[in-house]
Amino acid sequence: MAKEKNAPRRKRQLDVEDYVKGVLENNRAVLAQTITLVESNAQKHFHLAQKVIGELLPYTGNSIRIGITGVPGVGKSTLIEAFGTYLCELGHKVAVLAVDPSSQISKGSILGDKTRMEKLGRHKNAFVRPTPAGGTLGGVARKSRETMLVCEAAGYDVIIVETVGVGQSETTVRSMVDLFLVLMLTGAGDELQGMKKGILEIADVIFINKADGNNKLKALATKEEFNQILHFLQPATKGWQTKAYTCSALNGEGIDEMWNVVGKYVEHTKNSNLFHERRKEQLFLWLHDTVQSQLLTNFYEHPKIRQSLPEYKQDIEKGMITVTIAAQKLLNEFNISMK
Missing domain, CATH: 1.20.5.170 (Single alpha-helices involved in coiled-coils or other helix-helix interfaces)
Structure with missing residues (x-):
């Protein structure tokens, strides 16, 4: 036929x-x-x-990698769009990767149903890509790192990695970028109560967003509060003093200063060789994470473990064995089967 x-x-x-x-x-x-x-x-x-x-x-490797996080409602997407558009107009090529640890309950994407950065996405010098993590931080790390390399090979010289700002994802993103920027709202005391001190310890720069209109004076006061706090914390990057600044994604104020701070940071870290040393450390960390992830996958997918695990779970529930002993027995079974 x-x-x-x-x-x-x-x-x-x-x-x-x-x-x-x-x-x-x-x-x-x-x-x-x-x-x-x-x-x-x-x-x-x-x-x-x-x-x-x-x-x-x-x-690959010829870009500046910037991680951006912030508390809910801080306006990350609006700020990144304003910042990215500003850089594109300067002639830079900007790739934005929105790291999205998918919901463990619904398996859906936190960012998937949002219309994101339409103006920036239409710019000829920009590329915006949400990156679902598939529910695991290991997924965030591998897929986002490799996506960064692909974008660098395509000629993008500024890579912005956005995290939704939940739990451990900030430290994961910190481990794959050159500079880590934290966005905050006014009211430093209230905000600090709702976030871990650890986030300030990994920040290279802090910007107080929405510093416009009636909120401008509050934002300036918050900036001073943060600078007082940061003075007593060990900086995230050796020889670099983390400072707070103000900006407004709405009217564009402070966006040029943001890029100026990034430039000074890159100059400082390259002159002291910290830039390249951190990149090397991140490669070794990536190797470690990949091996660890693969070992876990091999362990749980092994036929012997898949057969024995339900039995040990029942024994644990009945109080017949401790979790530690069960884990040790499973590891012994795995090691013997691999010989």
Whole structure:
């Protein structure tokens, strides 16, 4: 039977060369497809993605990586859009990766239902990509780091990694960027009660957002409060004093100062070699995290463990064995089976 003339053609599967060529030429469609490949959990996609990243590796590392977090309602998306647009107008190429630890209950995406950064996303020098983590911080780390490399190979010289600001995700993002920026609202005392002191200890710069209209004086007072607190904390980066500033995503005030602070920070860390040392440390941390993640996967997917784990769970529930002993027995079974 002859094929119908109007039958749709099957889309040709891209190979390694297609992906690499498309990314290096900053073909938006291929760039998006490459990131989708990197994010995939399928084993066949994983191996293909690693080959592509291996080919792109010589073209990576030439960006400034900025992590941005903040308390709920601080206006991260609006601020990032204003900041990114400002940089694009200066001639920079900006990629925004919105790290999204998906809900553990619904498995849905926290950021998925929001219309995000439309103006910036339409700019010819910008690329905005939400990155679902699949419910694990390990997912955040691997997929976001590899997506950063892909964007760098495509020529983006400023990479902004946004975290939704929940729990441990801030320290995960800190471990993959050069500079970590924390956005805050007015009322330092109230805000500090709702966030861990640890977030200030990993911040390289703090900006008090929404410093406009009737809120401007409050924002200036909050800035001073934070600077007093920061004076007594050990800086996140050696030789660099973390300071607080004010900005307004609404009217653009302080956006130029934000980029000026980033420039001074990069100059300081490069002159002292901290910039490159931190990048090397992050690579080793990435190696450690990857090995740890793979070991956990291998452990729980091993047939012997899958068979024994439910039995040990029952024994624990009945009080027949302690959790520590059960864990030790499972590890012993795994080690014996691997010999």
